[in-house]
Structures are given as C-alpha cells and as structure tokens.
Amino acid sequence: MPAERATARQGRGAGFTIAEVLVALVLFAVALLGVAGSSALAERVTGAALRERRAVQRAADRIATLRAQGCASARSGTATDAALTLDERWTTSAAAAGVTLIDEQVRWRTVDGTRTVLLRSAILC
Numbered sequence: 714m715p716a717e718r719a720t721a722r723q724g725r726g727a728g729f730t731i732a733e734v735l736v737a738l739v740l741f742a743v744a745l746l747g748v749a750g751s752s753a754l755a756e757r758v759t760g761a762a763l764r765e766r767r768a769v770q771r772a773a774d775r776i777a778t779l780r781a782q783g784c785a786s787a788r789s790g791t792a793t794d795a796a797l798t799l800d801e802r803w804t805t806s807a808a809a810a811g812v813t814l815i816d817e818q819v820r821w822r823t824v825d826g827t828r829t830v831l832l833r834s835a836i837l838c
Contacts, residue, residue, distance in 0.1 A: 768819040772832040775817050784813045784838035811838045
C-alpha cells in the first residue's frame with residue numbers, strides 16, 4: 714500500500730493546477746495586447762513618415778524645376794495634388810546680388826490636423 718500512495722501523490726504533483734493555467738493565460742493575453750499596441754503605433758508612425766517623405770520629395774522636385782527654369786523665368790505659384798492630398802505654395806524673391814530666393818511650402822492633412830514642410834533654397838543668377 715505505501716507504494717500505491719507514493720504513486721498517487723506523484724501523479725497529482727506532475728501536472729498544472731487550474732490557477733497556474735489561468736495565471737499563464739492572463740500573462741499571455743497581456744503580452745499579446747502589448748504587441749498589438751506596439752504594432753498599431755508602428756503602423757501610424759510609418760504612415761506619417763511616408764506622407765512626410767512625399768511632401769519633402771514634392772518640394773525638392775519643385776525647387777529643381779524652378780532652378781532648371783533659371784532666374785528670369787522662376788515665378789511664384791501654387792498647386793494641388795488631390796490624389797496625395799498635398800497643397801503646394803512656392804514664392805520667389807526678386808533677384809538681388811545675383812541670387813533668387815525660393816520658399817517652397819507643402820501642406821497635407823492628417824488625422825491630427827494639418828502638417829507643413831518648408832524648404833528654402835536659392836538660385837544663382
């Protein structure tokens with residue numbers, strides 16, 4: 714009989730209790746929520762960076778176009794890209810001391826409001 718009692722005790726102690734399993738499940742659920750929150754934040758940040766990169770690229774392209782036109786042809790203006798929801802405004806100053814200054818401003822709408830990027834450059838005349 715003592716051998717049977719020893720075997721019964723070993724059998725009960727070999728598994729997990731329901732309390733241990735529930736604690737493990739709660740910890741696992743909390744970890745999953747943390748991962749989900751981090752991935753949602755990463756997606757928002759990536760999207761914002763993509764929109765900002767597009768705006769900066771648009772501004773750089775506009776400045777390159779104005780430089781290619783030269784000092785005499787560079788004029789202020791505006792443009793809107795409905796597909797990318799970008800609004801551009803560029804201003805050129807009159808040539809002074811052989812330099813025309815360019816301010817290129819690009820705006821786009823986000824969930825949090827309107828964002829703006831401003832690039833300044835110059836054309837040597």
